[in-house]
Amino acid sequence: MNEIELDERGILRNCVRCRRRNRMRYEGLGQTFHCAQCKDELPPLNEPVDARSDLAFDALISRSKLPVLVDFWAPWCGPCKMVAPEFQKVARETAGQFVLAKVNTEEVPSLATRFRVTAIPTMVLFENGMEVARQAGAMPAPAIRKFIEQAQASRK
Numbered sequence: 001m002n003e004i005e006l007d008e009r010g011i012l013r014n015c016v017r018c019r020r021r022n023r024m025r026y027e028g029l030g031q032t033f034h035c036a037q038c039k040d041e042l043p044p045l046n047e048p049v050d051a052r053s054d055l056a057f058d059a060l061i062s063r064s065k066l067p068v069l070v071d072f073w074a075p076w077c078g079p080c081k082m083v084a085p086e087f088q089k090v091a092r093e094t095a096g097q098f099v100l101a102k103v104n105t106e107e108v109p110s111l112a113t114r115f116r117v118t119a120i121p122t123m124v125l126f127e128n129g130m131e132v133a134r135q136a137g138a139m140p141a142p143a144i145r146k147f148i149e150q151a152q153a154s155r156k
Contacts, residue, residue, distance in 0.1 A: 004047065005050075006052070008056055009023060009025060010025040010026050011023070011026070011060075013045075015037065017035065017038050024042065026060060026063035027064075028065065029064050030096065044096030045091070045099060048102045049100070049101050051070070051103050051111070052104075052108060057103065057108070062129035063129075064099055066097065066098055066099050067099070067125060067152070069090075069098055069144075069148060070102070070124045070125075071084075071103070071121055072115070073102060073104060073105065073121045074105045074106050074120055080121045083121045086139065087100060087102070089141040093145070094145075119137070122135070122137075125147075133148075
């Protein structure tokens with residue numbers, strides 16, 4: 001079983017201490033969660049999550065209290081492979097401030113079609129279910145952070 005998964009109600013992850021499976025509801029992201037079994041605090045999400053269905057993706061972007069940065073990618077794409085570790089760095093650096101998600105356009109082509117993704121990698125920033133910014137092409141972690149910052153600054 002994957003350590004972190006999405007479903008239509010939240011992010012499922014194992015407690016670091018007791019390994020119990022816990023659901024972090026989308027509406028509560030940005031707040032502190034505790035394990036249902038041992039009561040330890042669950043650390044903020046610090047790695048990208050895979051969106052493997054339209055239903056889970058829609059729930060994430062529409063109900064998350066945190067902005068969601070999505071990387072649309074494919075396993076055969078060289079630039080996508082180069083961006084993956086950079087995307088992970090940004091997830092670690094922005095833990096608790098953003099949710100970073102990955103959409104494999106080969107596994108969920110309906111999302112790529114719906115959001116008119118014509119080049120990969122493409123990063124799309126969502127807030128309250130709405131697309132607020134988009135950038136195509138491979139970027140290092142500092143450029144990804146700058147993209148997020150500029151998108152948020154333009155909304156204020």
